[in-house]
Amino acid sequence: MLSVAILAAGKGTRMKSSLPKVLHKISGKSLLQRVIDSCFELNPDQIFVITGHKSKEVQESITDNKKIQFVIQDPQSGTGHAIQVLCKAVKKNEGKLLVLNGDVPLIKPETLNRLINLHDFKNADVSLITTKKKNPYGYGRVFLEGDFIQRIVEEKDCNDLERVNPLINAGVYCFNWGNLSEIINTLQSNNNQKEVYLTDSIPLLKNSLSLEIEDNGELQGINNRIQLSECEESIQNSIKEKHMLNGVTFINKASCSISEEAEIGKDVIIEANTHIRGNTKINSHCIIGPNTFIENSNVGLHCEISNSTIYDSQIIDHIKIGPYSHIRPNSKISSFSKIGNFVEIKNSQLEEESKVNHLSYIGDSIIGRSTNIGAGTITANFDGQKKHQTKIGKNSSIGANTVFVAPINLGESVTTGAGSVITKDSKDNSLAISRTKQVNIENWERKKS
Ligand code: UD1
Numbered sequence: 001m002l003s004v005a006i007l008a009a010g011k012g013t014r015m016k017s018s019l020p021k022v023l024h025k026i027s028g029k030s031l032l033q034r035v036i037d038s039c040f041e042l043n044p045d046q047i048f049v050i051t052g053h054k055s056k057e058v059q060e061s062i063t064d065n066k067k068i069q070f071v072i073q074d075p076q077s078g079t080g081h082a083i084q085v086l087c088k089a090v091k092k093n094e095g096k097l098l099v100l101n102g103d104v105p106l107i108k109p110e111t112l113n114r115l116i117n118l119h120d121f122k123n124a125d126v127s128l129i130t131t132k133k134k135n136p137y138g139y140g141r142v143f144l145e146g147d148f149i150q151r152i153v154e155e156k157d158c159n160d161l162e163r164v165n166p167l168i169n170a171g172v173y174c175f176n177w178g179n180l181s182e183i184i185n186t187l188q189s190n191n192n193q194k195e196v197y198l199t200d201s202i203p204l205l206k207n208s209l210s211l212e213i214e215d216n217g218e219l220q221g222i223n224n225r226i227q228l229s230e231c232e233e234s235i236q237n238s239i240k241e242k243h244m245l246n247g248v249t250f251i252n253k254a255s256c257s258i259s260e261e262a263e264i265g266k267d268v269i270i271e272a273n274t275h276i277r278g279n280t281k282i283n284s285h286c287i288i289g290p291n292t293f294i295e296n297s298n299v300g301l302h303c304e305i306s307n308s309t310i311y312d313s314q315i316i317d318h319i320k321i322g323p324y325s326h327i328r329p330n331s332k333i334s335s336f337s338k339i340g341n342f343v344e345i346k347n348s349q350l351e352e353e354s355k356v357n358h359l360s361y362i363g364d365s366i367i368g369r370s371t372n373i374g375a376g377t378i379t380a381n382f383d384g385q386k387k388h389q390t391k392i393g394k395n396s397s398i399g400a401n402t403v404f405v406a407p408i409n410l411g412e413s414v415t416t417g418a419g420s421v422i423t424k425d426s427k428d429n430s431l432a433i434s435r436t437k438q439v440n441i442e443n444w445e446r447k448k449s
């Protein structure tokens with residue numbers, strides 16, 4: 001039987017934040033959610049999350065929280081106290097208890113499995129993950145005696161000699177829960193932080209093992225914003241390396257960020273300052289950026305998108321977007337289309353080979369195939385209360401500065417005169433024009449004042 005306890009009750013004082021530490025995000029996901037996701041991979045029998053500081057906020061932040069049992073620790077008197085509260089709250093303290101700090105977000109399920117296997121194989125009372133750090137500042141230092149862990153001394157309680165020990169406690173433990181619960185209530189808070197340390201349980205257990213792994217960034221604990229940004233960098237580096245090895249070019253990799261879920265095809269070039277977020281797929285042979293943001297969208301083959309922002313939309317193949325276009329949610333731009341400078345598109349569908357090249361707003365619209373939307377065209381889609389649709393048929397030619405007062409429906413091969421305000425539907429093959437005729441008054445002189 002495997003139970004997991006994730007410690008997430010602390011405030012995170014060193015973050016200097018009104019947000020609980022475990023809710024800070026790296027690459028779009030909270031620290032706590034990352035730890036939980038790693039645990040789900042192990043298929044444990046039960047998962048406990050210990051919350052305390054802003055517990056409601058922390059509990060509500062978790063997706064799929066039906067599989068989780070919450071235990072409240074109030075006040076938060078240290079990591080050992082958190083486990084005292086857990087042992088009291090749960091009837092049967094039996095099987096293995098994997099304890100994870102909620103602020104060690106990059107821990108991999110494979111590493112957790114290695115720890116559990118070692119623990120089982122050696123029939124240990126406690127096994128924990130350690131690593132040697134070049135700069136161990138802030139971590140608990142682990143002291144071994146032969147193969148066993150003798151004790152762990154926290155940074156704030158170390159003397160000068162203890163402080164130089166590079167072997168640190170990663171905050172990831174596998175306990176024999178029965179044995180732990182027998183000694184847990186004997187832990188005291190007679191240390192420099194006046195907290196009950198979980199690490200003080202180690203000398204009280206007989207068979208305490210260390211699984212030392214290479215310091216590859218996976219064990220980085222987050223206590224302040226510097227470590228938060230180091231973690232972000234480390235996760236981003238591994239995401240970008242994965243894409244580079246799969247045939248993606250980054251022109252200026254440090255200035256770009258890519259979500260873990262993003263898929264990017266071969267021979268895609270990512271220019272500087274490009275950010276690909278959420279569930280986005282970029283297909284092969286695209287050039288994305290510079291200065292481009294794409295979230296939860298699908299970009300087809302051979303597209304070029306520069307200096308633009310795209311949310312929740314479908315961009316099919318061979319499309320050029322930008323510079324300075326904004327494609328808002330629920331839009332579909334079909335193949336061989338072109339969206340140009342200072343164009344905003346929202347909740348609209350553009351069929352193949354359509355062009356909206358300059359300074360336009362297209363909202364709640366359906367634009368037919370091979371239709372050209374002239375510069376400055378606006379769909380007036382909002383009457384103050386409701387949004388309305390604009391439909392323009394295929395092969396139409398919309399004159400510059402046309403305003404469509406929606407709802408409006410134009411047939412195929414319609415032309416509109418430049419500067420027209422279109423308020424009435426028009427049929428196939430018609431010209432719609434609505435503007436006062438130009439009057440030329442000849443030999444006209446301005447009044448002299
Ligand atoms: C802890 C370890 C240290 C280890 C380091 C690894 C202890 C005493 N020290 O130190 O040996 O090297 O992690 O990153 O355990 N929490 C609670 N309730 C509390 C206090 C904390 O749930 O009363 C939670 C926090 O929300 C956090 C985790 O426990 O997620 C660790 O607490 P933190 O204060 O960050 O401990 P460290 O000083 O990093």
Ligand code: MG
Nearest residue numbers: 103221222223
């Ligand atoms: Mg910590």
